Amino acid sequence: MKVLPFTSRIVLAGLVAVAGTGTVAAQEEYEDYAIEPIEADPWEPVNRAVFSFNDTVDRYTLKPIAKAYDWAVPEPVSKSISNVFNNLGEPRNLVNDTLQGKFHAAGIDTARFLLNSTVGVLGVFDVATKMGLQRNDEDFGQTLGAWGVPSGPYVVLPLLGPSTVRDGGSRIPESYAAYWYTEQVDHVPTRNTAIGTDLVDTRASLLSREELIRGDRYRFVRNAFLQNREFQVKDGEVEDQF
Template identity: 70%
Template sequence: MTPAFAQDSYDEYADEYTNPDPWEPFNRAVFRFNDTIDTYTLKPLAKGYNAVMPEMLNDGVTNVFSNLGEPRNLVNNTLQGKFHDASVDLSRFLLNSTLGVVGIFDVATRMGLQRNDEDLGQTIGSWGAPSGPYVVIPLLGPSTVRDAGSRLPESFIGYTYTGQVDHVPTRNTAFGTDILDTRAALLGQERLIRGDRYTFVRNAFLQNREYRVRDGEVVDEF
């Protein structure tokens, strides 16, 4: 028999609990679709990319796209009122774009200026907006309603390289290379997946986003 106080505590927890994945059947279907596309197209291309790219050149490509993301970090840190981090973002962009030869070399990190990864979804979250339900977007992968809703306005703000390059073939080539480079970097992390792939990816994504929105502050809910 369950003690009355224990049952009351459980009922209170159940009332307060919010299911982060109310659309799980739909999300699982999209996850399987994305996983199939990845298995037969993107993953083999990423393996080939790693096989033919010298490590130094691979690092250089990663650094270039990382540097192109600094304006986004700068804008979002400013919107969040984190002006010290914004100054670091600006310094990193200027140093890596000049001394780092258009970002090929990450000289800023060697000088002690660590990268801040920020986006509009994190900014809106820092303003107090809840994440909303978890959602898997076709071809794009894990997200939340809040983060998915921030994608469109972010594309119009113009601080990403895709918003600055007018020449369509160049923009598409850069975007494709960015995706391939990102996927290649994730190949080694697949061995960390345990149990149900969908559940593992969902939980890892949600925990990572919460960590980023709170700037690493862990909230003890117990």
């Protein structure tokens, strides 16, 4: 089964988690997830405050821009933009697959990157998927989890969204491998344009997912995020906790 990637993009992680959880359990069970207590959230009062801040930022800034983008940009163009940024993320998948000993997946990621960067015109067209090479979504947080590092408590990071102590710390080394890292793209306007476009395009793709949220928005996103992360770290070999 495929899940949407865990991402450090601003205020998007919660919605990505909600979307990803749909691959783990039936969507009609989501409402139950929203009311189940989670022991992994000892900092809930602080997390709720940060969640509220992030939600407000999203509601009054990013979401309106994403709606305008979704209205103005034709779907084929938006799909091509998403393909380009997915292709830029393939080296990250390759590195983390290798660190986890997933050499077959690493080979697929390598083939995907080479095919989409050449035949796919710098990733504009996802020819690799059409050839049966399915995209993997791996990050350093999953690698640490595969190495046995516990996730630690759930934490909501300002602007960055849902995370855990382990995953939050993994963002630091991952930032050096990102396409927008200063030494790779030293032209500031170009780098900022790429980051902004990636952000808005990803947010626009998640607009339809919000209707899945039920009940207490904070608990729903938290439970969905934690379940999705466990599913990703364990490659789907998890027991239903709910």
